[in-house]
Amino acid sequence: MLRKEQEMAYHRALVAGFETENMNDLIFFADHYGASHLREACIEFRDLCKRSTMMVYGWMS
Helix, strand or coil: HHHHHHHHHHHHHHHHCCCCCHHHHHHHHHHHHHHHHHHHHHHHHHHHHHHHHHHHHHHHC
């Protein structure tokens, strides 16, 4: 159940315009201003994108 919820959150974020290319800038911003929750969320999203991409390409091969 948790995996399905994570995948839904991942897809909602992509539809909203969040992309992994922007994550490094947001992480830098969060570090500079001490926004630890934003930093953690960005890192989790980036990692989830990597895992989801690996799963998709794994299924295709």
